[in-house]
Amino acid sequence: MEITLPKAAMVLVGLVIAGGLGAWGYASSKMEGRLASVRNESRVIGYGRGGRMPTNREVEEQVQLIAVAHQVEAQGVTVQIHTERGLGGIGHLAPQLGESLTGTTRIYEIRGTLTTRELLWSLTEPLEIDLSLRSSVRVRAEGGGGSVRPGTPSTGVSTDVHGGLSPEETGVTYGH
Numbered sequence: 001m002e003i004t005l006p007k008a009a010m011v012l013v014g015l016v017i018a019g020g021l022g023a024w025g026y027a028s029s030k031m032e033g034r035l036a037s038v039r040n041e042s043r044v045i046g047y048g049r050g051g052r053m054p055t056n057r058e059v060e061e062q063v064q065l066i067a068v069a070h071q072v073e074a075q076g077v078t079v080q081i082h083t084e085r086g087l088g089g090i091g092h093l094a095p096q097l098g099e100s101l102t103g104t105t106r107i108y109e110i111r112g113t114l115t116t117r118e119l120l121w122s123l124t125e126p127l128e129i130d131l132s133l134r135s136s137v138r139v140r141a142e143g144g145g146g147s148v149r150p151g152t153p154s155t156g157v158s159t160d161v162h163g164g165l166s167p168e169e170t171g172v173t174y175g176h
Helices: 006-043 056-069 087-091 096-099
Strands: 073-085 101-118 120-138
Touching: 006 056, 006 101, 006 120, 056 073, 056 101, 073 120
Parallel strands: none
Antiparallel strands: 073 101, 101 120
């Protein structure tokens, strides 16, 4: 078999196409992984120091830091806050909790654009995340109840021999 210029050109073109497709697949995988990491980590931004609710600016800064850590450029990141009554998603998953607990949830609507680059390609996607943080939980009970708010110190727990608060201490009565 003789190697001619047309045969060599066809083999070379095939290798270039295969190499290009392989490079594109590698770059695409890397870029999609980076964008997914930014979205996933932004969904779990937590409370601020001392358990307080973060501000818009603090959430924006955290999203920017997460993006930089994953080699992603975050553009036009905005955060809008609103408060909803209820327990958020957990109330739908465990309806029995809704019978005994109430509360409020602060929703942070994070919007922006994410761009990342690898080799010769770039990938841009919108950032649309609703971050939910419970701002208070209240126990529904006959004769009283209690509430828990992030960042507020607790009043303490009885350390007597029965290991908890008595009905007289809580003001809660149970049906007999």
